[in-house]
Amino acid sequence: QSALTQPASVSGSPRQSITISCTGASGDVGSYDYVSWYQQHPGKAPKLIIYEVSNRPSGVSNRFSGSKSGNTASLTISGLQAEDEADYYCTSYSSTNPYVFGAGTTVTVL
Amino acid sequence: EVQLVQSGAEVKKPGESVKISCKGSGYKFTSYWIAWVRQMPGKGLEWMGIIYPGDSETRYSPSFQGQVTMSVDKSTATAYVQFSSLRASDTAMYYCARHWSPGSAFDYWGQGTLLTVSS
Numbered sequence: 001q002s003a004l005t006q007p008a009s010v011s012g013s014p015r016q017s018i019t020i021s022c023t024g025a026s027g028d029v030g031s032y033d034y035v036s037w038y039q040q041h042p043g044k045a046p047k048l049i050i051y052e053v054s055n056r057p058s059g060v061s062n063r064f065s066g067s068k069s070g071n072t073a074s075l076t077i078s079g080l081q082a083e084d085e086a087d088y089y090c091t092s093y094s095s096t097n098p099y100v101f102g103a104g105t106t107v108t109v110l
Numbered sequence: 111e112v113q114l115v116q117s118g119a120e121v122k123k124p125g126e127s128v129k130i131s132c133k134g135s136g137y138k139f140t141s142y143w144i145a146w147v148r149q150m151p152g153k154g155l156e157w158m159g160i161i162y163p164g165d166s167e168t169r170y171s172p173s174f175q176g177q178v179t180m181s182v183d184k185s186t187a188t189a190y191v192q193f194s195s196l197r198a199s200d201t202a203m204y205y206c207a208r209h210w211s212p213g214s215a216f217d218y219w220g221q222g223t224l225l226t227v228s229s
Contacts, residue, residue, distance in 0.1 A: 003154075036215035038155070045205055045222050046147075046155065051215035089155050093213030097157070098169055099145070104154040 004029065004090055004102035011108040017078040020105045022090035023071060028100055030071035034093035037066060037075045040104075041086045050075060077107070085109045112136040114144075114206055114220035121226045122196050129192040130223045132206030139187035140164040142208045145216055146180060146191045150202045158204075160212065161189060169212065196227045 005023040012018040022029065022037075029035055037050035048057055050066035053073060063084075065076045073092070077084055090102040117131040132144060146158040159170035163182040170178070179192045193200055204223050207216035 032213065034213040034215075038216070040155075045219040046207075046216070047219070048215050048217050051217070057217065087154075091155075091157070091215075097171055098160060098212040099157040099171075101155045101157055 004092060004100055006088075006090060006102040006105045008103075009106045009108065011110055012077075012080045013110045014080055014082065016080050017076060018080060018107065020075045020077075020088055020090075020107070022073040022075070022092075022102050024073075024092055024100070025071055027096060028071075028092040028094040029068065029073050031095065032093040033068070035066070035068060035073040036091050037064075038089045038091070039084075039086050040089065046089065080109055082109050112208070112218045114208060114218055116204075116206060116220040116223045119224040119226070121228070124197055124227060124229055126196050126227075127192065127194050128196060128225060129190050130204055130225065132189045132191075132220050134187045134189070134208065137208075140184055142210060143212065144180075144182070144189040145207045145209055146178075146189075147205045147207060147216075148174075148202045149205065149222075155205075158191070160209070163187075163189065193225075196225075198227050198229075200225060201227050 035053045038046040040046040053068045054066040088105045094100045140163045145160045148156045158174040161168045161180040181190045206220040208218045
């Protein structure tokens with residue numbers, strides 16, 4: 001299965017906003033609202049931060065927001081903080097397999 | 111409190127077999143799917159497959175079909191992934207994660223099990 005396309009890295013200064021894109025196809029991101037985002041700090045398990053395109057689980061900062069347009073989903077981190085430095089992965093339901101992951105994006109806080 | 115606790119790190123030789131476990135607690139184990147996710151050293155997350163403890167229905171990623179076997183033991187609320195003939199390329203961190211239905215988000219994750227395959 002083809003992975004969803006994410007930029008390899010995104011950087012920003014503290015208090016800035018950054019956006020990570022996640023591009024799929026009509027058989028996954030474009031057809032379903034089952035897009036979720038995960039944050040992974042080095043040596044830790046992934047953590048769910050956005051589900052069903054734009055919903056935040058309880059306890060996740062409202063600085064994280066998600067959206068979708070066509071075949072591309074996006075994760076925006078506003079008011080960037082040092083603790084946001086991590087890898088971020090998107091995943092989507094797919095018509096051929098239940099899941100397809102993005103390759104991951106490393107966020108660096110300058 | 112929902113928890114998924116995985117078995118400890120394993121070191122195996124090529125050709126050997128291994129079974130990694132994931133014990134769920136704090137929720138009704140048979141009502142949620144369990145997914146297995148691989149992360150090779152320095153690489154991204156890969157979905158391996160999912161299993162529904164209620165009836166053991168499984169769905170494998172084409173990349174892992176025939177390479178691993180997923181199972182559950184409802185009596186102990188434990189899910190397993192088994193490798194029958196290990197290769198060096200199976201060296202990775204393996205995570206289990208809970209989700210409500212095929213396609214839904216992975217809301218709780220295990221801590222990961224590091225599998226090292228080396229002669």
